Amino acid sequence: MENGQSHETGGKSAGWRGSREVWLDAARAAFLESGLDAVKIQTLAARLDLSRTSFYWFFKDRNAILDALFDDWQARNTETLVAACDAYADTIAEGVLNVLSVFVDDDGFEPRYELAIRGWAHRSDAIMARVAEADARRLAALARLFERFDVPPDEADVRARTVYLAQIGYISMQVRESVPTRIARFPAYVKTFAGVTPSARELARFHARHGIGTAAE
Template identity: 40%
Template sequence: MSSEGSAGTLRRRTKPPTSSSNRTSSRLSREDWINAAKTMLVESGIDGVKVDLLAKRMNVTRGSFYWHFEDRDALLDALLHLWEASNTEPMLAAIKAAGARGDREDFDATVGRLWIDETEFDPAFDSAIRDWARTDPDVAEAVHRIDDIRVAAFAEMFKSYGFTGDEAEVRGRIIYYHQVGYYTLGIRESSAERKRLGALYDKVLLY
């Protein structure tokens, strides 16, 4: 990940800035900047995640940014960590719950709900990270690692349903790749429609 301009030479401030404009901008938290970067990534891609553009969008000076981050790379690292936490931990919890009793009937209320509601899992964020990974080897490595973790979790779920070895692994891949493909193709259906088709998807993917 490359730094923006000469930002890498700037250091974190050791005391609050004194100008009125900087006092206003310093009220922005680290999370505010990360969330703004997330929004920009989804809307404009990684090339849009630049300090100047973010500051302009939030109507603040660059000083607020350098209060919280050493440089743009630090922001990009934080953005990637946000994705790993916010889009993976809820999914892993849902997958674990789906396999807790070894009953396929639990899938819709756990993983199915996660994918349909999209409140704990942000598909647009996931797709934006994948787009970024195409141009950044470090991000690509992170995406591959997280994909492996997610697939492994699904494989364990299928083991709880009675499948073993390669069959559990392949089924884990299929159900995960199916959902990633759904997002990548930009398919948009209403929650009602997705729920209506859910039983058919379950029949194909779970049995």
């Protein structure tokens, strides 16, 4: 670049203000590390070694970046879960495995983000309402998954809640469980959630997706 190194190559050009993504990444990191009170303009500017005025090129005020942070959580966590519910599956067991994959994949749904947002909701009625809307959308997607396999609506709703509340419970309780241990329990979880046991073929595909071979076959 004519005016110096780009941010991506490890330096900053003269007058570099960052970018919307850079400021949002910093806000997310501060939020996850230290909570909502750490997401302040001056704190983020110091974290990025940028001027406070640079922030205003990308966000109107602190509320704007907080709104962006919430939207980012929605994109990462809610949309990831909804997409898993709507993903192709031959059987309900495979569909539930698709959903469970969300909670063990390194990319996509982020448990720490979920916990932090829900903590924020306890401080703000407006955020609590928005989180409730996200919960309703997630539950609707899960119920829709069961209904695709001819589960009656009332039963689909209960099964959806069983899946969802179990997973959110893992996060809220901050359960310390290794990924191999949790995955080993998934066949029994699928039977509990869906009423059927996944086949050896379905488990083999699931294990291959997570790079753990076919140990549970």
